[in-house]
Amino acid sequence: MLISINNMAVVLRLTALLILLVSFSSFAYSTSNNNAAIDSKCSKETQTDESSFSEELLVRPLPSGHVHSHFEFTTKWSNPSIKSSLESYHDLKLSHYDLFPRALGEVVEKYHVRELHLTLTQGLWRHHKWGYPVADAPPGATLWVWFNPAPKNVLDDAWRDLVNALSGLFCASLNFIDGSNTASPELSYRPSGLAQPWYASNSSYLRVAALARENVCTENLTPWKKLLPCDTKAGLASVLYPSPLYSAHYHSLGVHLRPSCQDPGACTRPQLELVLSVSLVQQRLQEGRQDFTLRGLYSSPIFSVCPMAYKSMLYVDVTGNEDGRTFSLSPPPSEVVTRGAGLGSASHRVFAVYDLQETLSSSRDALNVAARYAKRHTYAHVSGPPLVATRYIAGYGQEGGSIRVVLSNSGSEDLSVVYLELLPWYLRLYLHTAHETGQGERYLSQFVGARDREQGWVYEAVVRVPARGSTELSLPFTRALLKWLEYPPDANHGFYLPAATVSAVLPTARNITAATAADTGSLLDKLSVREGEQLVRLYTETLLVTLPTPDFSMPYNVICLACTVVALAFGPIHNITTKRLVLKKIQPSESFASTVSGKVRRLFGFKVDVGAEADEGAAKTDTCAAGTDAAPVAT
């Protein structure tokens, strides 16, 4: 917006396109090239209906003293009907459910869904301490869905119904998603599964919404578990007990549905892939050591595998600990897998792999992997990942403020970062004073203005963050006054603003935990990142903003006051309206008191003058009027 005609804008525009391309280039397949191949295979595969299930767990000790566990349950399903609807961008027709959860499948079928990502998260992923997660998720609930091509009003209706269906399915307040907090951003949320460029670049098929205030608890976990083929009866899911889960520093439930490839590389056989994931970060320092056991982490060892799963694996990240000097694992792993381009390269990763099916079948004991550290854990400065974002509200008072985000790049190359802000309408943004500080440049790629109660703000900008530097963006705002029924019961708590999304393509794979390619078969494939550029999407903090709040005891006071007034007014009005006004001649009769006082005065020899008598007379008439009540004196 500010830099419209100079070269920088062009460069940033190009990088925006680059990000767009990188995010799906690896799986954007071209039908024209492979038409023949598909046709030839189709004949063979018409009868096949394949579905597979795998369960995997990654345990990563983090340098900050925490332990990150990531459970991933993957269901893949391919049959000719799915294949054709995925290729032709038509609604899925699912039948003969086997491993795929029917509850979710029916929802997906009905509401034109092609790709669906739902995360329910409690806690904030601390990037500067924990690095990048397998899949980032902001605090609260986030839902983003790519629909099959359809007119806008159809998609809007589908979206409205979908959030209600999912709300029921996961016991989450997703039904609070409406037009005012939904957006279709251009760059930040590309399809993560198979998509052709014409589809992936058309963000009108996309709907994104976030509920920052959503609390996640067992009522969400239970329906989530029911989507698993073995439920919690067997397999890795049987160790998901609520109490260790909900005392963790961070936990995130994820449901990711996308079309993916059965055959890596050529990508000719599309399939439906459902990944159910749980991410946990825990800290269990024992005697100052970072020692952990599966029993300690989940209050139960692994005692069974899901019989439906073709693969049940446990990976422990031992990168940098190949020699076992930092910590030792017992029992020893069945295999140690080294991935990447060799020791010292950015993609070098080493995993201790436990094949659970093999291990549990060979011994009758449950598997309780324990890591024993040689030294006590010392808290020290942890060098964070290259790109970190922090966001805060500047200013104080109830009138204005500004949302500031600091994007810091500790890497050695300049980064182009897509920054997306979805804000509620009750903040009034001021774009003319929005600015950045530092040496960064900014190119506004999308801006949607808010309409009261109908549409929120969408602010998407591409920002250049200099190497070993930072850029601070500032979005000034003022606050709107809500109608008094629009305030929540705890109005003085404040209103949550959803997390901002920061997407960037990092030049190296050094700090990347998991790649997001569409052709990855298993968790281990995701963890084995390739050399070169990698896309990261990270979320900032949610913000709490106070709006000017009326004194809610005021209506009560007003009611009291109004009732008093009515009560006081009732008597006289009732009198006036029900009693007749009759003009009455007042006889100057002497009351008892005045006769007595007159006698007393005369007795003591006071002169009673005329004026005083007249006054007395007036007083008498007054008392008369007051005494008779029904006869007001008209003068």
Add this chain to the structure above:
Amino acid sequence: MGLLTDPGMEGGWLSNVLLAHEKILSVLLYCVGAIWFLALAHNSMNHETYFSENALLPGLVHGEFMGEAKANRFLQELNKETEKYPSTMPHAWLQAKMTQLGLDTYTHNFTLHYPMAANKSFTGNNVYGILRAVRGSSSESIVLSAPYRAPRSPHLGNAPAIALMLALAHFFSEQLYWAKDIIFLVTEHEQLGMEAWLQSYHGSLPQSPPVLDFGKLIARAGPIQAAVNLEIPESFVSHVDIRYEGLNGQLPNLDLVNLLHRLCHRESVEHTVRNRADHRKPDTASGWLHQLHTLLSSIATQATGVPSGNHGLFHRYGISAVTVSGERVGRAGGRRATLLHLGRVLEGTCRSLNNLLERFHQSFFFYLLPATSRYISIGVYMPAFGAMGSCLLLGALSLWCSSCLRLQLLQAEQPASDQPDEKESSETQSDEKLTETREQTNAAIPDTSSTPVTDSGTQSLVSLACVALVCHSAGAVASWWPTVASRTGAVVALHADDSVALGSLALALVLLRLPSALTRSITGCSWQVVKCAVQLELAVIVFAGSLLNFSLALIVTAVYAPVVIAVAPTSSRLVRWLKCLLLLAIHPLTLTATFASVDAVLNFPNEPPLALLMRCVTVSKRALMYSVVDSYVYGNWVYPAACWCLLPVWLLLWHVQLSAPLPPITKP
């Protein structure tokens, strides 16, 4: 009877009563207000404190803090470390300790460019650690802070507070129940460090001539819900003083103050307000006097606008904050509180604050505390203050009535020949009162009687505007005068304190000659109109000010109102001199010096008189200097308010006092 219905202006009985008894009514209102206010210190007039915010649930759980040994270990280490750095903060040690406790630790640098001297700057360094709440998303936080005091600082040391804070950080980091992040903050250079940190935390825009360069913070933890500042000079304290007065007289929510008192009571820690324990029998006369003393002491503190601790700077940002100050009185053998007790109190406080669902909004933000468990709310003290202040309005009203009356009389005088006397009959009734008021209002300036009366009225207003403008410009000059004075003083190698004091004195003396210059150039302004205007202005200032800094408004009213009632030009030389002296005694500069000296005398009662006098002079100079510097650095508005509001009012009063007394009206 007739008076009520008389349409004639001079016949309004209200105005007649007003004109007849204005002085008595004013004095009566003032006295009633003052006595009423003093009576508020008695328990029958004030109320017992209570918790308005149910979510606080104070003392619902048992304290589990057992870290006294840990705190003492930290204290020993810190003392060792302090010996190595006699004048700076051992921030490396603090940072290391906080990091080892698992906090996200950061440092924060700031620089003060001293506003009173060019090229003079101080740098400082704060250390803060954030305990991230488990499962929390860093959207709310609580601050526990302690100022670091180097051995060379003039204040008492504060190492036990920092040690206790670290022990608490250790204890808190093992608990799972936190819903809000807790920020442990150690500031340097007393309030300066705190101000810099807060400005930086809230992302303030840099000032245009940068006085305080507040640096940048790396990490934050959402809006701060409440803050507790610790000042514990020793590891054993006799009692805990809860300080609450903030910058510009802002107060924290009463619930927070109550919370601390309640928890101290629960942990059997002696707790006080303004270092004064509760009286055993508050209903007796001595109990009333005791509470009155406490009340007046807190009013005096609040009126200065200077925070009584680092907590006071939070209030501007809408954050309720108090200082827990451990005190040690020499009384040996008394009950003492250890760091364990204090730790339990703070644990309870933090847990209560952690329970808060909404930010503090219930309870009171405007109150006075005569004892630890009694409060006087705004609804209770305002009527008393209103009675005191309304004598100003009453005076203005009567002056207005009398000038209107005078105009009417003049009108009646001029066209008396051609106007038929319709109201003769009605006037006879009120004739007695009328002559009375005529005598009182020495109206009718001889030279204006020749000009048309309406012109005289306009002219009077125009010249009033001129006088007011000049006086207010003088106030504006005074507001930037200290900077000029100190810069000029620096040229002749004068200390900033001295140059500001001398400069202000010189300006004040020059301004004393303003009225004579004004009367020479601006004529036709009757002193009544000026006095009416000045009373109205003062009334507006004190009533508006009472909602910002009640104590300051109260003191200004208490001091100015009697003088304003008394001020009027007289022909008697002795009376005039006495009134001038009275006016000089309430000059803002004199008031500052008086209050500073009284404070010095109360604080050092055992000094020899000459030394005390010297101390009074020094203290007065300092008070002036600090008020100027505070206005630049912290935005304390006592000095600007004195310059922009009080000084013009005083100059106008001075002008009124020195104007010529008007000859009595010539009876038609």
